[in-house]
Amino acid sequence: MSASSCDESGHGRVTCRGCGGRRLQRVLDLGEVPAADHFPPADSPVEQAETSHPLAMDVCADCGLAQLADDDTRTAEPRGVEPEALTSQAADAIRRVGEAGWLAGGGTVCEFGSPHGGSWMPLLADRGYHPGSGSADVVVDCFGIMHDADQGAAFRERAAATAPGGVLLLQFHSLGAIVAHGQWNALRHGHFGYYSTPALVDQLARVGMRAVQAWRFDLYGGTVLVAAVHGAGDPGPTVRALLDSEAALTDPATVGVLQDAADAQTVALRCWLEQERRAGRRVYAYGAASRAVALFSRAALNSSLITAVADASPAKQGRRMPGTDIPIIAPQTLVDAAPDRVLLTLGDLLPEVAARWPQLAGRWVVDDEFARPARRFARSRLLQNRLHELVPGGAHTYARGADQYPETMPPVLTHGRGCRVWDVDGNDYIEYGMGLRAVTLGHGYPPVVDAVARTIAGGVGFSRPTALEAAAAEDFLALVPGAEMVKFAKNGSDATTAAVRLARAVTGRVTVAVCDQPFFSTDDWFIGTTAMSGGVPADHAAATVRFSYNDLDSLAAVLAAGDVACVVMEAATATAEPDPGFLAGVRRLCDRHGTLLVFDEMITGFRWAAGGAQAVYGVTPDLSCWGKAMGNGFPLSALAGRRRYMELGGLRTDRDRVFLLSSTHGPEAASLAAFRAVAAAYRSEDPVARMEHAGIRLAAGVTAAVAEAGLADHITVTGRPSCLVFGTADADGVPSQAYRTLFLQELLRRGVLGQSFVTSAAHGEDDVDATVAAVRDALPVYRYAIDARSVAGLLQGRPVAPAIRRTSAPRRVAGYPVLPPRISSTSNELTPAITDGSASPIASTSARSAPRSTPSPHIPSGSATGP
Incomplete structure (x- = not known):
């Protein structure tokens, strides 16, 4: 059999085997598997080469034909023995076709045989048919046409073999049955076409034939035999019934459930x-x-x-x-x-x-x-593929990327309510992480929704400040007593970068000391220090230095250089609480060296307390940066701090002014109304207590289930009750992305969505108990992987990867070619625009290629706290 054509990026066919169209959509990808028709001698060694053949199915959006995507196998199949079910069905088919009047006169017959063996010729000979030259009165194809790589040519050949007044009898394993019964492994090398009745009728019409009658059989869960003749016209009633019942099979998402x-x-x-x-x-x-x-x-x-x-x-x-x-x-x-x-x-x-x-x-x-999938992700996968065509990375936030989730389970969501969310396939989940920790009161929290609805009816953005801005600022400063002024913006990176700019202006220094925590900003001063530093001038990143959390000596050593403008840090994280005296020691060191202290309260704000970590630990920073939960999901951030510093961005200063924050949408009314409703909830209720209650119950339940399964050394739940994370380790107790992905996969199957166990005030006891039950049900799968010391056969697809990493590998998505070479700034030689550390551009990787570790020194394995 011939190899299929590939496009220049190396990711498969670009034209339909039937109509030649170019709108192919991947619906089933089995990765690389051994050739389905090559059975080696039993005493031969198992060769790696046996697993080097891609096996995937595409559906053409133009003609609806489901087809083998690629096939680079060239082997001969050992002939099997025809089962009784097939021979009995052949006799039944000839009988029923004869009763319908198609085999009344005898004459010539031509058979396009299947390489699987079996023939209808003896049965037709009994009815007076014999092989003839040229076109035949009866042309038979029983599971043969699917073996032709060029499907369009195969239909033309069969049409040409059928005499003007003759009949083509075409039998095929119905795609409808394949989908209905989950017969995904009907896909195999050498089988190039998979036919729904609508797609088959379309292919026949392209060669001037029409289907006039159809018969159904139970063989293989659903086999169809069609009688077709030359000429145009409406299909017969039995064909029309199949067309109506199988109309959805031209939708790639319907086939994608395979x-x-x-x-x-x-x-x-x-x-x-x-x-x-x-x-x-x-x-x-x-x-x-x-x-x-x-x-x-x-x-x-x-x-x-x-x-x-x-x-x-x-x-x-x-x-x-x-x-x-x-x-x-x-x-x-x-x-x-x-x-x-x-x-x-x-x-x-x-x-x-x-x-x-x-x-x-x-x-x-x-x-x-x-083969009974509890949940289906076909529409999510197709929409995720479309997002990759439209949005770099397929998501507007790296932590939301498909590479952060199991490869065949990337839920694309439609809406949420409380702590539950729904995806485009209709699956519902208990969600954790809640919008990257941005939602503490629950999705669609009525007081927030009502406040926003009332406010936006009167407009959202204006040419002058609004009364709402003053009221929101007063609400904020009442919640954060250590802050004297506040300025609103739209995202956390803007707030932290404004804090750095302000600190540099105040001190006249350049260096920024950041704690060894996952993420602070998308701007050059921080992102240039990560593995994903492309496009950042080296001197920008060089101005940022690091110190260790809970290590005052490391900070003292950094500050001793005397040129540090500010210390930027989270007062606490999900996995690290400050040692006694640590934060107070940081405050003293900053004061001693004339360095501003900046607290990043993006996560801790409204989750540790309404007043953030500074309210919990009793240490007041010079500046603090806020975001995420401020608007319960509405986009809002803030820079807050001491008046004597903040005024440098205002009109009541005699010093050179600092361009602090200036955003068209920073004070838009919807988000400020949302914030005021959030602030009201924190004044009148106790959302943090509810989050912590849910977290305590969840941690206890999961920890008990893990212990019962004997996996305490491999799955852990840690962190503040309102900000829990889970750890996953392999058989040796080493943190593992592969085992993390397996855990995520099995939780998704059971209706739990989350890269963490971060709760909200909307997580009730029933939600927590359902989550613990899902974990308990998933643990046997994890146990099997631990005992086997491998996730092989259990994890489907490639492991997740750190959100911030230098290359798209190990989760590169097939698609457009890499960028062309560019002229080096230091020589006249051509250099690759993107490289994987070698001299050649990054190559397109298989959809199921072996994972390659690309660790980031600053982003913990599986971290989703970043951008």
Whole structure:
């Protein structure tokens, strides 16, 4: 078979196999799996080369044809034995076609055979048909056309073979059945087309034929036989019924649920096999079918889980399942082994094998039983792909990026209420993290919504300050007694950068000392110190130095240089509380060296207390920066501080003025109204107490469940009760992105969405208890991965990666080519615009390529506290 064409970026076909259109959408990606039709000798070593073939399905948005995306395999398939179910169906099909009057006169016949074997020719010969030259009266194609890489040419060839008054009998495994039954592993190398009736009728029309009658069969869960003739016109009523029932199959999102079935079945099968192994039961399988190859590969099966696979084909016996060490044996050998369980990879064979080997009664387990996805993410995946086309990174915030979530589970949300959110697929989740910690009162909190609705009816932005600005400023300063003036903005980075600028103006110094905490700003002075420093002049980053949290000596050493304008730090974090005397010591050191102290209260504000961490720990900074929860999700930030410093940005100073903050939308009415409603809630209620109550209950429940599962060394819950995070470690107790992703994956399956366990005041006891139940249900999967010392077969897709890292690897998304070379500023040589640390541009990586560690020195593994 021929290799498919690839575009210049190396990520697959760009034209439809049927109509030649260019609007292909990926609906199923199985990564790289062994060739489905190459069964090596049983005594041959398992080669890495066996797992180097991409296997994915695209749907054409123009003609609706589902098709194999790429195929670089070139192997010959050992001929299988035709099952009784197929031969019986062939006889039934000929009978029904004859009864419909299509086989009344005898004549010539042409058959386009399938490489799987079997033929209708003997059945047609009994009705007076014989092979002829030229076009034939009857043209038969039983599962053959799907094996043609050029689908358009294949339909033209069959149309040309059909005589002007003849009939084309085309039988195919229905895409409708494939989708309805989650038969994702119908996708395989060498199978280039997968037909819904609408797509098939479209392909026939393109070659001047119309479908006039259709028959349905139970074979393979749903097989369709269509009779087509030359000429235009309306389809027959049986065809029309299928067109109506399968109209949704031209929607890529409908077909895309196969990805969810693939992921669910793979994990469920692997877990079942692990369970059987623990129980001491021996599992064999029956059916070395090509469709089983991808399943065995994705589940990372080996002979310790499945001892052997029996198959009736002598050509396959003595070989092994591709990519595994599992041998293929004769059926009698299976019977003689008397296994405890037999996994049947072809459900249609159950009546046949059950009757032939009654000794195995009660031991058969059909693999399709595991293909029941609890949740579907097809529309989210398609919309996420569209976002990658429109928005760099596919999200406007790096911490919200798809690379922060399991690869096949990137929920794209539509709305939320309280602590629950919904995605475009209709899934609902209990959410943690709550908008990157920006929502403390719950989504759609009625007092905030009502206040905003009342306010915006009178306008949002004006040419002069409003009374609302004064009222909001008074509310803020009442909550933060250590602050004497405040200026509002829209995002936290603007506020922290304004604080740095102001401190430099006050002190006449340049250097900024930042604590070794994850994130402070998107601006050059900070982002230039991270792994993602592209575009930042080196001297900008050089002006920022670091010191260690809870280490006064490290700060003293930094300040001793005498040129530090300000110290920027969080007073506390989710995982680090200040040691006794630490913050007071920081205050004293800053005063001694004439350095301004800046507290970043983005997370601690309204979560530690309404007055922030400074109110909790009793240390007042010179300046403080606020954001996130100020507006319960509405965009608002603030710079607050001592009057003598803040006035340098105003009109009551004799010094040179500082361009502090000046934003068109900083004081817009909607966010200020939201803030005033938030401030009112914090005055009249106790949201922090509710957050902490939920957090205490959640931490206790999860910790108990983890301990019961024997995973206390591998999953931990830490942090302030209102700001919990979870840690995930591998079998050696080392923090692991792969195991973190597995945990996220299994929580998503069970309706929990969150990169942390950060609560809100909307998290009630029922929500917490449901979360603990979801964790408890997910722990066996994690346990299997720990025992196997690998997430293989359990984690679907690549692990998450730090939000801030130098390269897009290890979660590069296939798409446009890398940037072209540019002229070096220091020579006349061409240099790559983007490199991975070598001399060549970053190459496009496979959608399931092996993960490559790209750690950031400043962003903890899995951190989502940044931009």
